[in-house]
Structure formats: structure tokens, C-alpha cells
Amino acid sequence: MQQMTLQNIADQNDYVCFRIGEQDYCIDIEVVREIRGWTPATVLPHAPDHVTGVINLRGSVVAVVDLAARLAIGKTCPTPRHVVIIVALENQIVGLLADVVSDIMGIDEAAMQPVPDIAAEGAGAFITKVIALDDGRMLRKLDLAAVLPGKDQEAA
Structure with a gap:
């Protein structure tokens, strides 16, 4: 067993890991405000x-982004088993619809690898790094700035 040193801990950041379909993703825990069960959203025209x-989050109206649809891997038909990860990026608070939150994990920055050039054209728009896990799965680190709706889309 590897002994954990203060240097090892300093090189790690904590990430919230979640699944969309059969794929695993993560985001920095620093941007996560809360994780809540699915609540039916009010559809906005256009x-x-x-x-x-949008959902009501303690008196604030928060847009919910279907991550599967945003990442072009299908549209989610939410059920009570789905989760909404509430994130804050700059002054924007948004809910991210995912299948399940699977883990909170400390990941060493050295374990994060760039998206291969051949795959980066489409995936690189939303994925910043790829992490190979010990169990054989691949974890994708999302670029929330690219995933979240732009200010021009919020008015929709």
C-alpha cells in the first residue's frame, strides 16, 4: 500500500463523479453547491x-441542463432515480441532470491525461482531461464553461 504524504495530498483535488448512460464524468467539487433528487422542471418555450x-431552488429559478443531450449522447427521460447537481460557475447557478452521482474522489493531477488529438475535435469541446481508473473505466473531466448555456441562451 502506498503511503500518503502531505505532498501527495497537495497534488490531489476532489471531484464529484457521476454517470450519464454508461459513461463516467467528473467535475471539480469546488463548483458543486448541492446534489438533489430529480424534480420535474418547468419547460421554457424556445x-x-x-x-x-427550470426548477425552484429555495426561491431562485435555476435552469436544468440535460448533460446527455448537451454531450450528444441522447436525451434523458428523467425519473425519480435521476439527480440534479447544482453548480455555480462565476455568477451562474445551473442544475446538471445526470443518472447518478457515483463517487467523490481525490484525483492526483498527474493522473489526468489530455484528450487524444484524434478524439479532441468533437470531445475536446466539453472534455478537458481523461483519467484511467484502476478498475478499467475511463473518467472524463467536464469543462463546465463549455457545457453551461451561454448568457445569450439564458434569455430563451
Whole structure:
């Protein structure tokens, strides 16, 4: 067993890991405000396809982004088993619809590898790094700035 040193801990950041379909993703825990069960969203006319609608979060209206639709891997048909990950990026608070939160994991920055050039054209728009896990799975680190709706889409 590897002994954990203060240097090892300093090189790690914590990430919230979640699943969309059969794929594993993560985001920095620093941007996560809370994780809540699915609540039916109010649909907004003319909203982008990946915006499921809006929910009431303690008196604030928060847009919910269907990550599967946004990442072009299908549209989610939410059930009570789905989760909404509430994130804050700059001054924007948004809910991210995912199948399940699977883990909170400390990941060493050295374990993060760039998206291969041949795959980076499409995937690189939303994925910044790829992490190979010990169990054989691949974890994709999302670029929330690219995933979240732009200010021009919020008015939709």
C-alpha cells in the first residue's frame, strides 16, 4: 500500500463523479453547491434542446441542463432515480441532470491525461482531461464553461 504524504495530498483535488448512460464524468467539487433528487422542471418555450427547463431552488429559478443531450449522447427521460447537481460557475447557478452521482474522489493531477488529438475535435469541446481508473473505466473531466448555456441562451 502506498503511503500518503502531505505532498501527495497537495497534488490531489476532489471531484464529484457521476454517470450519464454508461459513461463516467467528473467535475471539480469546488463548483458543486448541492446534489438533489430529480424534480420535474418547468419547460421554457424556445429553450435549447439540452435545457430541460427550470426548477425552484429555495426561491431562485435555476435552469436544468440535460448533460446527455448537451454531450450528444441522447436525451434523458428523467425519473425519480435521476439527480440534479447544482453548480455555480462565476455568477451562474445551473442544475446538471445526470443518472447518478457515483463517487467523490481525490484525483492526483498527474493522473489526468489530455484528450487524444484524434478524439479532441468533437470531445475536446466539453472534455478537458481523461483519467484511467484502476478498475478499467475511463473518467472524463467536464469543462463546465463549455457545457453551461451561454448568457445569450439564458434569455430563451
